[in-house]
Amino acid sequence: MDKQKNQPIEVDIVVVGAGIIGLATAASAAKLGMRVCCIDQQLPPEKEGAIYGQEQLQSAWVSALASPGVTLLDEIGVWDDLKDHACPYHHMRVEIYGAPIHLSHRDAMTPNLGHILNNFRIKQALWQSCRASDGVVFLQDTPQEWRHEEQQLYTTSGQQITAALCVGADGVNSWCRSAAGISHIQHEYIQxxxxxxxxxxxxxxxxxxxxxxxxxxxxxxxxxxxxxxxxxxxxxxxxxxxxxxxxxxxxxxxxxxxxxxxxxxxxxxxIVSQRVTKYHQRQIVLAGDAAVSVHPLAGQGMNIGLRHVIMLMKQLKYAHRNSQLFSNQQILSRYQELCCGFDALSCETYSHMRRWLCHRSGVWSHFVGLGVRCFNQAATVKRVLIRHALHANIH
Ligand SMILES: Cc1cc2nc3c(=O)[nH]c(=O)nc-3n(C[C@H](O)[C@H](O)[C@H](O)COP(=O)(O)OP(=O)(O)OC[C@H]3O[C@@H](n4cnc5c(N)ncnc54)[C@H](O)[C@@H]3O)c2cc1C
CATH class of the missing domain: 3.30.9.10 (D-Amino Acid Oxidase, subunit A, domain 2)
Structure with a gap:
């Protein structure tokens, strides 16, 4: 669907941000039959369907994707094309103060621990899926005002977009988070x-x-x-x-x-480590880094964002099936419940791991090393931890 500049747009949801999480939201919502308007300050230039060159597609900007993210990409219909470019990994070796931990897909009882995949490739596949859909309109623009009572978003170029729900997928310095009046907790010690x-x-x-x-x-x-x-x-x-x-x-x-x-x-x-205190307010719902940004030491930021997309779509599907509004408070509160505990645990754990496992003190490192060696022998504890990190408890 192509936009007519400055004609008012009426859709089911407006997504602010066309990063991986915004595009995954738009593509998933379009698959469910919703009309979506996705706006970004900088849309990629498109050449014959491709938006990135080989240099970017083969670059080191990658993510470790856990299995729920793979399932989501599969449901959107892009995983078949992506999987040939992904490297599944089966083992992980972690060394803390010289003490080793060996994690294996067998510990987690999964075929692998995840896939390493280029972020530009994921973005391009999602972009192409959205472009192939009649349900998604893209706008290169920035939001200026969200009038939640009228459910209208006004952009800096004067576009008016009417939507039952605004999804803020606009990254760490989210405009949507401020427009919703949602505060966040930042770990200042992560610098x-x-x-x-x-x-x-x-x-x-x-x-x-x-x-x-x-x-x-x-x-x-x-x-x-x-x-x-x-x-x-x-x-x-x-x-x-x-x-x-x-x-x-x-x-x-x-x-x-x-x-x-x-x-x-x-x-x-x-690197920024922060998380929101609420996931929705004033008919704005937050997803991806706009809601939570974690230290990359566990390779989980995007996985957490894709988990948001899965949880949000589950709720919107339920609303659709039961003829409820997408902005229904119960629906959005359920989304919040599904996200906040998991995200808080992840965000706190990774920031504390950075803080306490990179410490200088000799006595401290001796005891941590001892703890790590014990942990490496504790199969059940390892399994619980890996399954949390793999989001294996998502379904
Ligand atoms: C070094 C590093 C390594 C990482 N490794 C991993 C990993 O292995 N696994 C993993 O799961 N995660 C990893 N992450 C995290 C992951 O990259 C992020 O969580 C993810 O990219 C966030 O995606 P997003 O779409 O939420 O935000 P972004 O990618 O930041 O996208 C936000 C979009 O919103 C747009 N935007 C912002 N403000 C506005 C506005 N006002 N108006 C219009 N548009 C706007 C931007 O242009 C952008 O396109 C890593 C992060 C770092 C820094």
Whole structure:
């Protein structure tokens, strides 16, 4: 569906933000027969259906996708095209103060622990799904005012959009969150940046994800579809030379995957750890980083956002089937209930892991190392933790 500029638009839901979570919301809602208007300050330029070049599609900007996210992408109809570009991983090795933890898909009783997949590729597939649907209109614009009583959104370019519900998927600095008057809790002690880039290694990665905690930060090494290449994510405190600390950290990495060589220029990302106190207000509902942004050490931010999409669609489907309004307070409160406990636990756990597992004290590290060794032997505890991280308890 193509928009007529400045003609009023009337849809079931308006989605602010065409990042992965906004696009997944728009595509899922369109699959359920809803009319959607998706607005973003910067829509991607489209060339013959493609929006990204090979450089971006093969870049190190990846996510570790857990199985509910894969199921969602499958239901939207894009997983068949994506799966050939995804690297399933079966094992994870974590090292904390030199003490190892080995996690396996067998511990979780799942076929794998997840898939590593390029974010641009996911975005492009979702974009194409939305473009192929008659139910989604895109606008390159920014929201200016949400009049919740009239259920109308006004944009800076003067567009009027009438929608029963506004979904805020506009990222960490969400305009929708402010417009809804929803406050958030931020972990001020998380002051990290992440360097993300590509690594070449002498030996194959054996579809194993690796993570090392040190007093300077956390290094993740994620396998790619090329057995001799992995993606690194180095999170450390802002203000120090991250390239130097990364080089030192790489020297400490055990030689399981042979000699390591950095390839190309890394991307740098500011890390924010925060979560909202409410998920809806004034007919605005929040999803993705707009609601909760977690430290990337567990590779969960997008998975949490995709979980929001699953939970929201469940509620909207229920409303549709029972002839209830999408803005029905009970429906939105149920969405909030389904999200807030899980998100709070995840957000708090990851920020405390960053705080307490990268500590300098010798006595502390000795006791944590001891605890880690005990944990590695505790199969049941490991299973519970992995199943939480894999969102395996979602259904
Ligand atoms: C280093 C790093 C590694 C990560 N690794 C993983 C991982 O392995 N696994 C995982 O699950 N997650 C990971 N994450 C987290 C994941 O990348 C994010 O959670 C996810 O991309 C958030 O998507 P989103 O759509 O909610 O927000 P965004 O991607 O931020 O999208 C928001 C969209 O809203 C638009 N927008 C914003 N404001 C406005 C406005 N006022 N008007 C109009 N449009 C607006 C923006 O242009 C953008 O398109 C990682 C994050 C980092 C930093």
């Amino acid at each position: 990290d940046n992440a360097l993300v880039g590509m690594l070449q290694h002498g030996k194959p990665h054996h579809q194993t994800a690796r993570q090392y905690f040190s007093e300077h930060g956390v290094l993740g090494i994620l396998p790619s579809t090329d057995y001799h290449r992995s993606i690194y994510v180095w999170s450390s405190a802002r203000g120090q030379s991250q390239a130097d600390s990364l080089a030192r950290m790489l020297q400490r990495v055990p030689s399981e995957i042979g000699s390591l060589k950095l390839i190309g220029e890394p991307r740098s990302h500011r």
